[in-house]
Amino acid sequence: MRKLYAFSFSFERGGAAIAARKFSRLAAEFSEVTCVSVDAVNHLARDAVSEARTARLSRGIHFLKRVISYILVKGMRDGNISKHSLNLFSSSVFLKNMRKAAQERAICHFHWINNDCLSLFDFKKIPPKSIITLHDEWLYCGTEHYHDLLGQEVFVSGYPFTCRTTKGPNWNWFAWKMKCLKLSGRTDLLITVPSHWMHERARRSHLLCQHTVKLLPNPIETQDFHPSTSLERQRSRISRGILDSQLVIVTGAVDGKKNPVKGFDLLEKALEIVSREVSDDVLRKVVLVSFGGSEVGRGEFGGIEVIHLGKIREIETLRRVYAMADFAVVPSLVESFGQVAAEALACGTPVVAFRCSGLQDIVIHQVTGLLADPYEPRSLAERIIELIHCAPEVRQHLGHNGREHVVNNFSSEVIARQYKEIVSSLC
Known part of the structure; x- marks a missing residue:
């Protein structure tokens, strides 16, 4: 049975976290699954989840990293109302388990890696033949999680160094250029998206147009969600x-x-x-x-x-x-x-x-x-x-x-x- 490591900031709170948890449970039917979040490592069996091993010091350090990135990205104003993530730092828990997965030749499935789970500078460390699921548009954009739906599609044409609508440091250009640098040539990565809309946008994006992008909708437990009498x-x-x-x-x-x-x-x-x-x-x-x-x-x-x-x-x-x-x-x-x-x-x-x-x-x-x-x-x-x-x-x-x-x-x-x-x- 091939091992699978699932990486996500959380497996509990938020739509991306819930989807990551669902996919991990599906994978447990055909793989030995390890779920990695910023402060815990859970080993999923078919019927049980072991107790998470948490490190208080690691959580504290990671929180400080998040604060620094948050303050820096807040110095930029681009008029986009969606969340922005700079991802300057990596979680030590993520890096440790990425190395372990590579040694075990396990499949890595990356879900929501923001809040400084995986640094832009460490994208080269993503093991070969990994799956990256896009729960928003961040990976092929700058720092914004959703591109301006009514503006020029710079995620296709490329982010300019100077932008008249951006005030303060142009972190969008910096993040996008760093992603281009670190992901160039990484055609060994498989990208999945949950909707046809995202599939079309990811395939047109400058960053992912050379990657394999597949449609993989989020699973819905129709046995749990059903009509009432x-x-x-x-x-x-x-x-x-x-x-x-x-x-x-x-x-x-x-x-x-x-x-x-x-x-x-x-x-x-x-x-x-x-x-x-x-x-x-x-x-x-x-x-x-x-x-x-x-x-x-x-x-x-x-x-x-x-x-x-x-x-x-x-x-x-x-x-x-x-x-x-x-x-x-x-x-x-x-x-x-x-x-x-x-x-x-x-x-x-x-x-x-x-x-x-x-x-x-x-x-x-x-x-x-x-x-x-x-x-x-x-x-x-x-x-x-x-x-x-x-x-x-x-x-x-x-x-x-x-x-x-x-x-x-x-x-x-x-x-x-x-x-x-x-x-x-x-x-």
């Missing part, structure tokens, strides 16, 4: 103080409003339009359920009742929230895949989203949900109003199609076969 749905609503006659819209993301890429400001603008154009009688029946942020409790927005559930860690709790809703809204400006949309559809809940990025693989317009014109609150509001006013049977049909779409294209069983083929090709 009518009785379950009713009980879930009652437990939240929601009447069965009310119309429930669900929305959520890790860190909620704190992450501007998730588009909650556009959702608020869309809901303002909805509150003006929907009759008061209908509006009183609408309940917005939000999860993922720090806020917990009930409130009101433009005449719409809002229930904030805070962070949800249990899969079954999250499933019940999706399944009790009439539809979900994912207002993200950009998604490499669209975990929330896929999970909602797996629960039989149709989705409204912008026609953009990786969400287009998941939300098929008028088949599994509705797509709005990119970044237009008016268009998003119109799609929300359309689903509010349509017959329940129409929403149920969209949800049924959505469940079928996710099972056929993103279920763990489907992705496990694709993943095994990719790993086998490297062996």
Whole structure:
């Protein structure tokens, strides 16, 4: 059995971390898997995960490295609202296990390597025939995790040394040039991306156009995320103080409003339009359920009742929230895949989203949900109003199609076969 080392900043918190954990569990079915994060090494067997060995001193040193990189990159202003990572330093845990994997001739699978897990200067140390999964656009961009969607595509043409829209040190040019230097000639690396949108952009990028780039969507546990029975749905609503006659819209993301890429400001603008154009009688029946942020409790927005559930860690709790809703809204400006949309559809809940990025693989317009014109609150509001006013049977049909779409294209069983083929090709 060939060994596989999975590297990620975390295997617990955030969409990339969750995807990394899922892939590691799939790999445990055909490999001996070791999961490496900045402060722990976990050995995955088929049915168990051993206790992580943590090093307090190593965590402290790594945190200081992150602070230095954070301060330096904050000195640059480029107008891009996505996260930026400079990656000047490497985690000693990463480097140690990369050397060990190379000695054992194991397969290395790199997931989210930011927050100074792997330095730009150490890219040459990535073992041959490694897999690098892009959970965002950072690898072929500068320091930004998502390129400016409305600007010039310099990730294709090349980052200029001087840029009139960038104030302070041009770390984007520096990071991009360093990646070009360290990854040039590394055609032994296999790049995977979770959506057709990212596949197209990665293949066009200056950095990865000579690399092998394969589509590998994130796996969805369709056995865990599934529709509720009518009785379950009713009980879930009652437990939240929601009447069965009310119309429930669900929305959520890790860190909620704190992450501007998730588009909650556009959702608020869309809901303002909805509150003006929907009759008061209908509006009183609408309940917005939000999860993922720090806020917990009930409130009101433009005449719409809002229930904030805070962070949800249990899969079954999250499933019940999706399944009790009439539809979900994912207002993200950009998604490499669209975990929330896929999970909602797996629960039989149709989705409204912008026609953009990786969400287009998941939300098929008028088949599994509705797509709005990119970044237009008016268009998003119109799609929300359309689903509010349509017959329940129409929403149920969209949800049924959505469940079928996710099972056929993103279920763990489907992705496990694709993943095994990719790993086998490297062996």
